[in-house]
Amino acid sequence: MDDRMQGILQSFENQQIGVDEPFRFRCTMCGKCCIHREDILLNPRDAYNMAKELKISPEELLKQYCEVYIGQDSRIPVVRLMPRGNVQRCPLLKNRKCMVHNAKPTVCAMYPIGRGIRYDTKKDNAEITEEDIKYFFTNPGCGDEDETHTVREWLGSFGIPVADGFFAKWQNVVYRLSMSFRKLEKSANPKVMELFWNAAFGDLYLEYDTGQEFLPQFERNMERLLSAITGMRDKMEKEDDGQGKEDERGR
Numbered sequence: 001m002d003d004r005m006q007g008i009l010q011s012f013e014n015q016q017i018g019v020d021e022p023f024r025f026r027c028t029m030c031g032k033c034c035i036h037r038e039d040i041l042l043n044p045r046d047a048y049n050m051a052k053e054l055k056i057s058p059e060e061l062l063k064q065y066c067e068v069y070i071g072q073d074s075r076i077p078v079v080r081l082m083p084r085g086n087v088q089r090c091p092l093l094k095n096r097k098c099m100v101h102n103a104k105p106t107v108c109a110m111y112p113i114g115r116g117i118r119y120d121t122k123k124d125n126a127e128i129t130e131e132d133i134k135y136f137f138t139n140p141g142c143g144d145e146d147e148t149h150t151v152r153e154w155l156g157s158f159g160i161p162v163a164d165g166f167f168a169k170w171q172n173v174v175y176r177l178s179m180s181f182r183k184l185e186k187s188a189n190p191k192v193m194e195l196f197w198n199a200a201f202g203d204l205y206l207e208y209d210t211g212q213e214f215l216p217q218f219e220r221n222m223e224r225l226l227s228a229i230t231g232m233r234d235k236m237e238k239e240d241d242g243q244g245k246e247d248e249r250g251r
Contacts, residue, residue, distance in 0.1 A: 015136040017113075019152045019162045023137045024145035025112055032142040033111055034090040034098070040081040042066065043170050044205050045214055046105045047079065050092075052210040053103035059206050065091045070197060074174060075181040077201040081105070106167075109158040112140040113151055117171050128171045130163035166215065173204075173222050180229045187236050196232070200225060 017023060042050075051061040062068065062079060071078045084091050092099045098108075107114075115135050117128055135151050152162050177200065185193060203225040208217050 015138050017135055017137045020150050022148050022150055024148050026144050026147040028143050030142050034093050035087045042079045042105055045166055047205050048208050048214045049103040050100045053100045058208050074178045076177045077197055128168050130168050180233050184233050
């Protein structure tokens with residue numbers, strides 16, 4: 001393990017907090033967490049909830065307020081809120097108020113609590129579950145310490161379950177897609193990869209009817225997407241193996 005990764009893991013351990021462990025924080029609505037932020041990433045449930053709150057389609061939401069790029073490490077489509085102006089203001093701020101307060105992105109609703117998955121190398125082939133979710137608290141440098149909360153109570157006030165089944169499902173999808181796309185990039189040309197990424201982006205973020213429940217649509221989309229990507233990856237790997245054998249016989 002390199003020094004950078006060791007430092008990240010050490011920081012994670014130092015800031016980790018139990019779900020019933022207290023922390024002190026009171027939001028004073030200063031708005032500092034809504035500026036100078038370029039790291040507000042949306043998962044599909046966020047995009048669905050925000051689009052529903054604004055009474056627009058997920059596609060319209062992403063066109064108006066977000067940007068999409070391919071993650072440098074994950075190699076999958078990533079969606080983030082696109083900040084505006086010199087102060088990098090959240091595009092959903094209007095008159096200093098959040099336009100989607102009742103359906104704000106999970107990372108915003110949880111603030112200053114964060115969460116992540118500590119991948120155990122012994123479980124590389126195992127499904128991520130709610131038990132693998134870890135929480136951490138970082139002093140945000142805003143607000144004050146006039147209130148005491150627990151992680152469970154804080155998340156519950158925003159309707160976010162501590163044992164968040166969707167978050168576990170999402171992390172499994174991210175992991176499986178990341179592995180598949182990394183393998184595909186080794187043999188597919190850029191134009192083919194662009195087709196794969198566009199298809200994945202559509203299933204991940206766009207193919208939702210906000211008049212219907214989110215989770216069944218997400219599960220249906222992911223089953224279709226993962227099946228298609230895995231099938232294409234396996235097909236290309238077989239073709240590469242076949243070509244390699246042909247090359248060996250031709251020597």
